[in-house]
Amino acid sequence: MIDEKQPPSKTGKFSIFRSLWYRSRAEALDDAEAGRSITMPVARSVPPLQQVLRRLAMALLILFVTTLVVWLDRSGYTDNSDNSVDFLDAAYYATVTLSTTGYGDITPVSDTARLINIFVITPLRVLFLIILVGTTLEVLTERTRQQVRVHRWRSHLRDHVVVVGYGTKGRHAIEVLLAQGIRKDKIVVVDPERTATEAASSDGLVSVLGDATRSDTLRKAELHNAARVIVAPQGDDTAALVTLTARQLNKHATIVAAVREDENLPLLKQSGANTVVTSSSSAGRLIGVSMAHPHVADTLENLMTYGRGLDLVERPVAADEVGRSPRECRDLVVAIVRRKKVIDYTDPEAASLQAEDRVISIRQAVPSR
Incomplete structure (x- = not known):
């Protein structure tokens, strides 16, 4: 007899954790396999080349802004070669600073220049690196993101x-x-x-x-x-x-x-x-009807095209229609479904509607949104 109050052994706990690990691993492999054949809806339509060019433009914009900030405050910097900083020196300093190389030949010496480096240049450097590395990271993480989307989609999909x-x-x-x-x-x-x-x-x-x-x-x-x-x-x-x-x-x-x-x-x-x-x-019947009765064929095509003109629908019997004739319904009833049997509206069995019936009727189409 097993004592239900006795705590599980270490071996039992290990077995449970091992089975859970294998199950999660099997689900991950299944999602990875499914991710290669399942195509999710396109979330964005921006081509890859356009994305790269956009990020390159943002990086160049940050480089220009940094260069302009340094050049406007050029008096707070010193150049070891000639002790003066022109626009080219500012662009050079911005380039080596944003790329984190930092040769040290041009340095901020005034308090204003150093404060600007702390609160402006450093955040711009981080943003610059994020933009450059972002494209590579996006490529590396695309497969992982695909697997996550597939797993989330499969776990929530029901009655589809x-x-x-x-x-x-x-x-x-x-x-x-x-x-x-x-x-x-x-x-x-x-x-x-x-x-x-x-x-x-x-x-x-x-x-x-x-x-x-x-x-x-x-x-x-x-x-x-x-x-x-x-x-x-x-x-x-x-x-x-x-x-x-x-x-x-x-x-x-x-x-x-x-x-x-x-x-x-x-x-x-x-x-x-x-x-x-x-x-x-x-298709053959529709062709034959079109030859003999063209307008009838047009009406049939209208009925088969949902949301245009007239619709042929199946619906349950309304509470106020129970016990009444199909001809008294608010729409044009052509048949009745009773216990999985389709009955023509002219059949004597269809003289009175029952609560469990479903009716096949023609109604005015509701335009789709």
């Missing part, structure tokens, strides 16, 4: 949206998400092409570079903590593998997948997708 594929489908899906009020920091893009991840980063999104069919890539996107997953890669075979991998990592997330061919729809359903959209057949 993972978008696999930053092509045409993925970009338009994200546009709709943003129009619906989802913040950019709640969207993570996964793509195997570096140009796509860099474009996503430039658009203010976190992106993960890698093969989304691999579970380690999806873990870097924190898919196991995501609420929704959009699968929009180039090929249907890739979409099936990504959907299967995503469902294995997250049993509860809502997965919406896009495929090109109708024959692959059952495969995506079996892989774990909640909703599958076929792009080629949908």
Whole structure:
């Protein structure tokens, strides 16, 4: 029997500290590995050359100010060579002083010059060195800062949206998400092409570079903590593998997948997708409608473009709508979702709305901010 009041042994304490050390080391290595494939949103758009030129200009400005201060108080300095200090001597003194070389051939002798050296020249020297060394330190600490940002981001990310594929489908899906009020920091893009991840980063999104069919890539996107997953890669075979991998990592997330061919729809359903959209057949139907009824096609395009003209939305039934007909709602109801079954508004089952129902309706678009 183990005595719960007995304090842990030294060996037990060492074992605990050792396990904590290994865990923190494993997390650090994981963050370092993730930092090489995760691209955070671009915090600033100033090119590196422009940053260097800006710092060089600041350093030259400090050098000029120091030279001017010494030259204005040149009577308080002495030069071992000719006992007089001109503008060139002042520039020379400012250069060797700011660089901390200090040869001692020009020295402040008056009380005013020495006070100026204490309260003006010395702070300028420190600032000068900070500017010169700052560029080097920034390069050396960039990787560490990247790892810290990645660790902080991964530890706080929950209930987000993972978008696999930053092509045409993925970009338009994200546009709709943003129009619906989802913040950019709640969207993570996964793509195997570096140009796509860099474009996503430039658009203010976190992106993960890698093969989304691999579970380690999806873990870097924190898919196991995501609420929704959009699968929009180039090929249907890739979409099936990504959907299967995503469902294995997250049993509860809502997965919406896009495929090109109708024959692959059952495969995506079996892989774990909640909703599958076929792009080629949908485009073909829209083309056929456009030929027969051009204005109907325009209206359909309007409905599918969120935030423009009319929006097709799904919402819960309001309290004052319970027991009433769908035709009496404040917006145009076209269908009802009851116990995961979609019912047309003309169906007799939809004659009276119930509290647990959800309605699919057409309403006037709210302009996005």
